[in-house]
Amino acid sequence: MSETQTPVGATQQPGPGAPETEIEELSGRRASLWADAWRELRHNPLFLVSAALIVLFVVMAIVPQLFTTRSPYACDLADSLGRPSGEHWFGFDLQGCDYYTRVVYGARVSIVIGTLVTLFSVLIALVLGSLAGYYGGLVDTLISRFTDIVFGLPFVLGAIVVLSVVSNHNLWWVTFVLILLGWTTMTRLTRSSVLSVRGSDYVNAAKALGANDFRVLTRHVLPNAIAPMIVYATIYVGIIIAAEATLSFLGVGLQLPAISWGLMISQAQARVLSAPHLLLFPGIFLSLTVLSFILMGDALRDALDPKLR
């Protein structure tokens, strides 16, 4: 991503052999948007903290064994609702499972759903948004009206209805339903970004030089329209993680024996007065995960929006 050059700045870049210190000394105007952004991000404590947290949660999702040696399904009813202690940091849940292990394993669902839904929504949005913005006319009308229709469905309500139709509430169904309802905002975003660069001189120049539509779109239009998309997509991961937890909390998302923070909080509801740790720990992990993606998005926006410089 960081090699992408803006066409204007490209000619003024030093050759590939130029030492790194020389690039550092270049004035902000000469470097590309991404090099500029990266230089700013490296010194932004919020970015560093959120990136560290995201890496932590992603590692937790891929290899939870690094964080705990116990199995989330090894439970002893004798320990039911045990309070946090030195050995069992987060205490035990109703079934007597080690709650720390459960919470650690819960990261997987959130990260998988968050990234998959965002990835596919971005893909759909890039295709539909650039078609609508670039070609305009009938294509634009059809895509925009269709986007309006799906956008008109209340998000949580729509997800509840769709999920009630299917009886199998596993990870992939929840992911699918969230993609189905969630691509609209980013499609609108892409469309308006593409619209705003469509008429610029360098796009006309590329067309005049005989580049076909695909090349103009992928090499000239999208690279310059993608910055707001990346900012929103980062924040969107957080939004989707919260949405999955909400649906599981309401009982229409993932079902037991799946391990999900929303599900844990939903089970904590009944005995929150006698065992508040059941709410506290998954609540903190969930909020921290969402927070780190939102902070990352904020940091990216500050770095990528030249107006704020």
Next chain:
Amino acid sequence: MGHYVARRLLQAIPVFIGTTFIIFALVYALPGDPIRALSGDKPISPSVYAELQDRYNLDDPLLVQYGKYMLGLVQGDFGQSFRGRDVSEIMSERFPVTIKLALVAFGFEILVGIAAGVLAGLRRGSFIDNLVLVSTTLVVSIPVFVLGFTAQILLGVQLGWFPIAGIAHGWYSYLLPGLVLGALSLAYVARLTRTSLVENMRADYVRTATAKGLTRGRVVGRHALRNSLIPVITYLGIDLGALMGGAIVTEGIFNLPGIGQQVFLSIKAQEGPVVVGIVTALVLVFIIANLVVDLLYAVLDPRIRYE
């Protein structure tokens, strides 16, 4: 202007038809036979079964059912629930609760959100500014159900400041749920106001106003703030529709007998007509709110002219 309104209204029609059709088709696909569910364990006589199937048009194909439903709808008929009650009657019982809840949330957004945004925006980089930025980021990251749940236990059960659930205490019972429901948008409103005000305070017309010798209060109040609030009002208008749809979680946690709780119960009970009726009403609110916001835009910002 009139031309633009007409065009927007015409554009809203396919959106309305499309959205309601999606919901209708989904509810149509809900598993289980609602008539058999109605009679429970007891066997149902074939003639009664046929009569009920006929009354609710259940033996028609999807498109015909939808057509009949829309035909009733344009005459103001939202249909009947499988238990024989008019859906419009159920809605008129439930909607006031949700509207009150949304209004309280809306009030918090306007009062607290805009005030926090103005305080932060006028003193960029100050303690208050950082406080607003940090607290709004935190509020945005805590999912509504975690926030509501925690608020209910801390402020309702432990401290006893607010009613825990239900609507027995009039407007007072709506305060905490309203705050929870509005918290997310409140944070956005505060940030939007702040950004917008910061941008406008650097504008030429603000410098001119200051140079003319106007007091700071007048510069901010009459010149900068008025222009800064345009995007905020747009956001608030769209949010009013979103609040109604978002009330489902809040109403569940605080046990408020509103539209969100009803729709959730109706989905569980396979009460298709009620689900379709309520979602249709919500979509209508959403579309109208969007339209009003677009028109308001032209009134607030004279630079925007609709042809």
